[in-house]
Amino acid sequence: MTRPRPGVLRTAVPLLALLVAACGHPDDRPTITHDEAKRRTESYFTDTLAALPKPVTVVPDRDSDASCFKNDAPSEYDGRTEAVTSRYLRDVPADHRTALLDAFREHLLQAGFTVTSSDSRSILMHNPKDDFDGSIDAGGDWNTTLTMGFVSPCVWPDGTKPPSK
Template identity: 35%
Template structure:
């Protein structure tokens, strides 16, 4: 049995109690049951989310000092997916995303674009989303706290990655209302 620096025993019962309390605290706060009612509320529709994505994407592209190689006026190609429901949230919510890819840009151009991206979105009320230390290197992630839309500039600091802008929606019900 190990001891603390004050000589008191620190064994399995204490560790188990701490883990149990921590698990309960997480389950009853942002990671669990307390958020289920919020996730079951009406949302914008998936079509409205796509319209919002197009607005953000167009505005961001207009403020970047580089041009995408994908035609920004081409018919929309969205990537829709079901939201992760293992967070005990209700099934059936969807998230959508649209990207713009840029040609092989040298690092100085990527840096200028990332600086413009941050400056523009910060001015619009977006906030930087910090990444965990072992996370995706080269992303600049900005989230609008008012509507939870996320804008990501991928490959901003890594020329080995494709440089692209991604704008994604929060989880929404396809028709705006949860199933009965």
């Protein structure tokens, strides 16, 4: 068995320690700001809506933030939030639904999203480049309503974890 040269170990060990320290706990890493995340969810929504066949009537649904929780304490809020942009798409003719779902899927595939779940009533997609999710789903009145929305990954409000108290 060949032993590594001492110089290699002196260089490799500190480099490895630096890489591990730079990563930190995944929940502590800097993120985009909440405002940037909100702008991106709104942009995904607007761009996707423009790609859908008409007619559809857009009605506000839920544009609130969702709280993120600690991985090791799932009932303890950790200070991060998810930005959410969601709207009802009303007055969708029954014979128009399939074309609308197909256009949603195709537009987001071209934007770099991947399908994580799909059936005749809903499509869930994920963008591995920025960890944003998009979905379209049967709304209250399936015959004429869908819900379309986008959700950011968990982000720190100002992009970095606040100092511990």
